[in-house]
Amino acid sequence: MGVGRRLKVDCTVNGSRHVADGVWEGESLLYVLRERFGLYGSKNACEQGECGSCSVYLDGTLVCACLVLGGQANGRSLVTIEGLDGEKVEQAFVEAGAVQCGFCTPGLVVAAHDLLQRVPRPTDAQIREALAGNICRCTGYAKIIAAVHMAAGSA
């Protein structure tokens, strides 16, 4: 049982052990990843799970890192955009022109990667549903959806 003030967060990120000491008890996993581990790929925007820019895998499950308490990640295994086996999706985003300002891109790539693992050949509707929690304010989504189809096609 863990009781105490200021936490140690000890977890696996992208295959290697990461430890942070003195973590505030109310600190989100997103803050731990960015400010303590220096992994700035997961973006901090809404901090309420609305935008999906901080999407990561937690023990293989797609989650918003901003909604995970740092202490909850103790002993868990994380994959962030930096360690994602996401080249196929990333390449498709580039080729389809699915990136404008790029802020939402890491989250979208992780969410699209998760979809393609579950559904290798998704329909338009499945893509829209799977990416519904990732907000992009530039592209209008058409090219993002095209990119996911492209990534699926090259499977």
Place this chain on the structure above:
Amino acid sequence: MEFMQPATWSEALAMKAAHPEATPIAGGTDVMVGLNLDHGRPESIIDLTRIRELGEWGSDDGWLRIGAGVTYTKLIDELGDRLPGLAMASRTVGSPQIRNRGTVGGNLGTASPAGDAHPPLLAADAQVELASATGTRRVPVREFFTGPKQTTMRKDELIAAFLVEPAAGPQQFSKVGTRNAMVIAVCSFALALDPARRRVGTGIGSAGPTPLRATEAERFLEGVLDEQGSWDRRTRVSEAAVTRFGELVASAARPIDDVRGTAAYRRHALSVLARRCFTWAWAAA
């Protein structure tokens, strides 16, 4: 702030007894928003994600007993066939990321009048299992909510599970919002038909201080179906009766004007949702 991470359920209950003000956290989809946006800081937090049985479900005397930590995604994947109404509501929750973390137990604990899981649980006459270091009790969902974000829970209690019977007939759920995902309900409605018991169950969401049942509408529709012998023969129900059902659902609501919609709109929308839900359910019966 203190962070507690019990490894077992009895440990969690002991911690809650010793720290009655502690905020429990599971998927974090409500608690973390409060922390991130600094809407007040709890004295202490009890993380329930290490307690394996909270994430499990099983049978309990013909009912399904579903651990408070079962996520929406797991509920949809594993129980969607047995709990179609709750699964429909669960699919409207947030996004994949939110459904992967959020739990019905948390939805009950937060007790927002807009909680998506509440109407189908009301319609199905579900129960909430509350536990403390001194014992366990089961509360019908219709008695659980006492006001906006208020419940009958004592400070030393945690939500262990909820119990619901597998669907005995068609169930439906419908929700009004500005888009299909990531939306807090403007209003919502759930319907559960039980032909064997000749029972109609309803649940209204986001149109009152708590989720509500439309009991007058339930009795009216039961009467119509009884009178026509429709439960067995599935005969067509008159448009006038369906419209009346919708009106009675609307009149059971106690909505207010707020940022998401006006009271008048909510009442109107509920009458439409109720008519649609019944029409869909009856077509499937």
